Amino acid sequence: MTGTTEKLRVRDLRKTFGQVVALTDAQFDLAEGEFLTLLGPSGSGKTTMLMIIAGLIQPDKGEVWIDGKLATFAPSYKRDIGMVFQNYALFPHMTVHENIAFPLRMRRMAESKIRDEVQRVLDIVRLPHVADRLPRALSGGQQQRIALARCMVYRPSIILMDEPLGALDKKLRDQMQLEIKQLHTELGITILYVTHDQEEAMIMSDRICLMNDARIEQLGTPADLYFKPRTVFAADFLGESNLLDGVVQSAGHGRATVKSAGDAVIKAPAADVFAVGQAVKFMVRPERLRLLDPVESADNVIEGTLDQIIMVGGVTKYYVRLPTGPVVSATRLTRGPVTGLERGTRVRLGWPADSTVLLPT
Amino acid sequence: MTAAGRRFGAWRAAWPLLPVLIFLGFFFLYPVGQLLWLSVEIKGTGALTAMHYQRLFASTLYVKVLQITLETSAWCTFFSIVGGYPVAYLLATTSERRRNNLMLWILLPFWTSFLVRTFAWIVLLGRNGAINGWLQALGLTDEPLSLIYNFTGVMIGMTHALMPLAILTMVSVMEQIDANLPKAASTLGARGGQAFWRIYFPLSLPGVAAGGLLVFITAIGFFITPALLGGRLQTMIAQVIITQVQDLMNWAFAGAVSVLLLVTALVVFYLYDRALGMSTLAGETPSTQGGGGRNPIARLSAWIGGHLLGAIGRLCDIVSEAYERLVPRPASRPTREWSRGVLAFLVFLIIFFLAAPTFFIVPVSFTTDAFIEWPPKFFSLRWYDTVFVSPLWREAIVRSLLVGVLSASLAMVVGAPAAFVLVRQRIMGKTALLALVLSPLIIPRIIIAVALFYFYARFGALINVRFIGTSLGLVLGHAVLAIPYVVVTVMAVLKNYDERLDQAAGSLGANPVRTLWHVTIPLIRSGLIAAFLFAFITSFDELTIALFVSGGLATTLPKQMWDDALLKVNPTLAAVSTILLVFITGMILAAEYLRRRALGRSSAA
Numbered sequence: 001m002t003g004t005t006e007k008l009r010v011r012d013l014r015k016t017f018g019q020v021v022a023l024t025d026a027q028f029d030l031a032e033g034e035f036l037t038l039l040g041p042s043g044s045g046k047t048t049m050l051m052i053i054a055g056l057i058q059p060d061k062g063e064v065w066i067d068g069k070l071a072t073f074a075p076s077y078k079r080d081i082g083m084v085f086q087n088y089a090l091f092p093h094m095t096v097h098e099n100i101a102f103p104l105r106m107r108r109m110a111e112s113k114i115r116d117e118v119q120r121v122l123d124i125v126r127l128p129h130v131a132d133r134l135p136r137a138l139s140g141g142q143q144q145r146i147a148l149a150r151c152m153v154y155r156p157s158i159i160l161m162d163e164p165l166g167a168l169d170k171k172l173r174d175q176m177q178l179e180i181k182q183l184h185t186e187l188g189i190t191i192l193y194v195t196h197d198q199e200e201a202m203i204m205s206d207r208i209c210l211m212n213d214a215r216i217e218q219l220g221t222p223a224d225l226y227f228k229p230r231t232v233f234a235a236d237f238l239g240e241s242n243l244l245d246g247v248v249q250s251a252g253h254g255r256a257t258v259k260s261a262g263d264a265v266i267k268a269p270a271a272d273v274f275a276v277g278q279a280v281k282f283m284v285r286p287e288r289l290r291l292l293d294p295v296e297s298a299d300n301v302i303e304g305t306l307d308q309i310i311m312v313g314g315v316t317k318y319y320v321r322l323p324t325g326p327v328v329s330a331t332r333l334t335r336g337p338v339t340g341l342e343r344g345t346r347v348r349l350g351w352p353a354d355s356t357v358l359l360p361t
Numbered sequence: 362m363t364a365a366g367r368r369f370g371a372w373r374a375a376w377p378l379l380p381v382l383i384f385l386g387f388f389f390l391y392p393v394g395q396l397l398w399l400s401v402e403i404k405g406t407g408a409l410t411a412m413h414y415q416r417l418f419a420s421t422l423y424v425k426v427l428q429i430t431l432e433t434s435a436w437c438t439f440f441s442i443v444g445g446y447p448v449a450y451l452l453a454t455t456s457e458r459r460r461n462n463l464m465l466w467i468l469l470p471f472w473t474s475f476l477v478r479t480f481a482w483i484v485l486l487g488r489n490g491a492i493n494g495w496l497q498a499l500g501l502t503d504e505p506l507s508l509i510y511n512f513t514g515v516m517i518g519m520t521h522a523l524m525p526l527a528i529l530t531m532v533s534v535m536e537q538i539d540a541n542l543p544k545a546a547s548t549l550g551a552r553g554g555q556a557f558w559r560i561y562f563p564l565s566l567p568g569v570a571a572g573g574l575l576v577f578i579t580a581i582g583f584f585i586t587p588a589l590l591g592g593r594l595q596t597m598i599a600q601v602i603i604t605q606v607q608d609l610m611n612w613a614f615a616g617a618v619s620v621l622l623l624v625t626a627l628v629v630f631y632l633y634d635r636a637l638g639m640s641t642l643a644g645e646t647p648s649t650q651g652g653g654g655r656n657p658i659a660r661l662s663a664w665i666g667g668h669l670l671g672a673i674g675r676l677c678d679i680v681s682e683a684y685e686r687l688v689p690r691p692a693s694r695p696t697r698e699w700s701r702g703v704l705a706f707l708v709f710l711i712i713f714f715l716a717a718p719t720f721f722i723v724p725v726s727f728t729t730d731a732f733i734e735w736p737p738k739f740f741s742l743r744w745y746d747t748v749f750v751s752p753l754w755r756e757a758i759v760r761s762l763l764v765g766v767l768s769a770s771l772a773m774v775v776g777a778p779a780a781f782v783l784v785r786q787r788i789m790g791k792t793a794l795l796a797l798v799l800s801p802l803i804i805p806r807i808i809i810a811v812a813l814f815y816f817y818a819r820f821g822a823l824i825n826v827r828f829i830g831t832s833l834g835l836v837l838g839h840a841v842l843a844i845p846y847v848v849v850t851v852m853a854v855l856k857n858y859d860e861r862l863d864q865a866a867g868s869l870g871a872n873p874v875r876t877l878w879h880v881t882i883p884l885i886r887s888g889l890i891a892a893f894l895f896a897f898i899t900s901f902d903e904l905t906i907a908l909f910v911s912g913g914l915a916t917t918l919p920k921q922m923w924d925d926a927l928l929k930v931n932p933t934l935a936a937v938s939t940i941l942l943v944f945i946t947g948m949i950l951a952a953e954y955l956r957r958r959a960l961g962r963s964s965a966a
Contacts, residue, residue: 054544055547055548056547056548058695058696069692070692070693071692072692072693073690073691073692073693073694073695073696074692075547075552075696076544076547076548077547077548077549077550077551077552079548080550081548082548082549083544083545083548085541085545086541087541089539089541089542089544089545091542091546091560092564093563093564102551102559103549103550105671106549106550106551106552106555107550150549151549154549154550160548
């Protein structure tokens with residue numbers, strides 16, 4: 001599905017507001033038909049980046065190329081981009097038809113053709129009968145779709161979306177996520193999406209650009225970010241994670257051993273950047289941790305006492321306090337009422353070496 | 362409980378509205394109604410007559426005056442809107458910090474007395490004034506130009522007086538426009554011209570209409586500026602009313618002229634309401650607009666309007682495209698939006714026009730000359746001496762302070778409780794109540810003044826209390842005018858107040874009175890003080906009511922200034938104006954500071 005034509009190229013962007021660095025060293029590419037999400041907490045620079053690409057903010061330095069053309073300081077009306085705003089920014093004094101016709105009129109398309117085009121996109125977003133209504137007469141989800149239709153109607157190179165589902169309630173948000181994803185797949189549009197919701201990013205994106213503190217923290221597929229986070233921040237921000245301290249004991253040939261704070265020896269795959277004696281963190285996802293039977297063994301084993309068991313419907317969470325203090329969680333599918341385990345029971349937790357991720361502190 | 366029962370229950374909770382209803386009913390609605398009745402009644406009989414109106418329309422003089430009034434007001438409205446729009450636009454679209462700073466330069470002239478500002482124009486525009494002085498010094502003219510005592514003078518003075526009102530009204534609507542809309546238009550391919558004329562401008566129209574309405578209504582009741590800056594041909598209807606009452610004691614005829622004025626105001630108001638709806642006056646965007654529904658005429662005009670705006674937008678863009686062809690803007694270099702720079706420069710000029718003239722009063726007050734002339738001959742304090750030595754001026758100052766404090770206190774006691782109900786209770790007819798409370802702002806002041814004068818004379822004789830020529834009459838009259846300001850200011854602060862704080866206090870065991878005393882009032886104290894200060898200034902600056910009610914005995918400062926100015930505009934007035942200017946500026950800065958602190962504090966929780 002991902003084409004090879006480059007739709008967007010961002011190089012070395014930097015933006016400061018007064019003393020505050022809002023964005024720095026930002027670069028990435030976006031291929032035709034790709035869905036890339038800028039994910040990060042508020043203040044991480046994702047909206048600044050989007051605004052620079054949209055031409056609504058001018059960067060201090062760096063370059064933006066859209067469709068092979070340099071566009072760093074081009075005004076936004078010349079960029080051939082579409083943008084869906086967080087509150088949709090539908091023009092309240094214009095009907096749905098006039099809203100969608102607006103970009104076509106700006107491009108001086110014939111009125112007869114405009115009518116067909118507007119109807120075409122209204123059909124695509126499955127709202128064929130609302131053309132004569134004013135935006136405020138529509139529900140939040142409908143307004144969202146009209147905003148999207150208004151962007152799609154002129155077939156821009158890229159559609160930028162700034163937290164477009166932020167104003168919707170959970171159920172509608174889930175539904176719209178799938179709808180947007182489906183439109184993206186069917187029509188092959190290139191989308192750059194901004195959100196602070198990691199689950200939304202995982203569901204929708206081909207690739208995620210994780211941002212933190214005005215920089216790109218890590219860029220990769222959702223699986224990359226989940227299974228191979230490169231920083232503590234990335235490991236912590238996406239999904240649940242157990243992060244524990246350790247010191248590298250041996251390293252080389254793509255693997256390493258780490259001595260944990262509780263003196264357990266942990267085996268892990270590792271790039272050759274870790275040196276013996278280096279303080280590190282190691283991460284293991286809760287669903288990879290298993291409560292071991294007394295005779296069972298695993299690549300990595302730590303011991304602790306059971307602190308709490310919480311049944312959350314489909315999964316059950318076991319919180320285990322390690323002798324050194326931290327609490328780790330293990331989840332497993334709920335099979336039935338938990339028996340034989342209670343608070344204070346000594347347990348052993350095991351997991352495979354290749355589920356361990358070594359991270360620089 | 363039934364729906365009606367609930368409504369009734371809500372009404373019971375609305376008892377704090379009673380003081381304001383009784384007060385305004387007694388000292389505003391009844392007197393105005395009585396004046397209107399007077400104009401159609403055969404004296405003392407209760408029978409109807411059209412006599413006064415026949416006389417009014419039989420004479421070409423009055424028809425002519427009405428025509429002048431309407432023309433002058435229309436032009437003044439036009440200039441106030443055209444000049445005020447760029448300022449309002451910049452204020453609404455700039456950063457909050459800059460807005461707050463710029464806003465002061467609008468608020469200061471807004472609150473500075475019309476009298477002081479009119480004197481300033483005499484200093485500037487007079488035959489021996491600053492502008493003629495400069496023109497001759499530069500050799501541009503050989504003899505002084507006639508800049509005042511004609512239409513030009515009246516127009517400059519009135520536009521200067523009323524443009525702040527237009528700006529403040531337009532800003533309140535423009536602030537509601539989503540800042541993302543022009544950006545969205547830009548990403549959709551609209552250049553600046555199209556984005557402004559097709560998107561921003563139509564959305565700001567309710568503000569333009571509301572601002573225009575308020576300016577027009579205020580302008581048709583104006584008399585200070587036409588009297589001091591105009592000639593015989595600029596006589597406006599309010600001046601006729603004053604003459605009829607003060608010189609001829611012809612109440613019924615004055616009543617008829619007032620009715621004419623009021624009807625004019627109401628017709629304008631009615632047309633406005635039909636076109637845009639009243640709620641836009643409170644800064645809300647109208648609910649009926651756009652192409653859908655409505656009658657064919659509205660649709661047609663919307664269609665024409667849309668195409669017209671589109672055409673203007675196209676025209677702007679053709680100009681900017683041509684400019685770009687001459688001066689290309691490459692995508693590799695940062696570009697500056699020159700349109701924003703042009704706007705900033707324009708706004709600077711307009712704010713200069715609004716704020717600067719008043720300061721010309723100051724040097725003149727230190728002149729050694731016996732009359733106002735530019736440049737003033739420095740340096741003497743004799744005019745300040747005159748003010749402080751003269752018992753007339755001293756008395757006037759003391760009375761103005763006293764009346765200001767008392768009427769502001771009265772307005773607070775009556776108005777603040779009403780603001781609580783209007784913000785917090787859901788009651789039937791709230792809009793009507795709000796309209797009533799705000800109407801002293803909207804009804805031309807001269808009508809209220811004449812009505813009160815007549816009411817005072819009759820009612821005072823009835824209960825044997827003197828209202829005319831006493832501070833009591835002034836306090837009551839000024840409170841009528843100050844109540845709207847109090848209600849609006851307190852309502853604004855309360856709207857930002859987090860009511861859960863009161864609920865929390867209640868849940869912790871405080872009864873409503875203790876909650877009010879220990880939680881609510883401390884949190885909105887700054888807002889209450891600001892409301893008090895605004896009310897005080899309203900009274901302190903007030904001339905119209907004082908003109909009639911003071912009866913030549915209990916003279917206030919503005920009344921004394923007016924009397925003096927009618928005889929001769931002299932440096933004593935400059936000295937008084939300077940004192941007033943410093944005093945009012947201090948008050949405004951204090952009130953604004955407190956108001957902003959109140960808004961910040963009550964919502965931060």
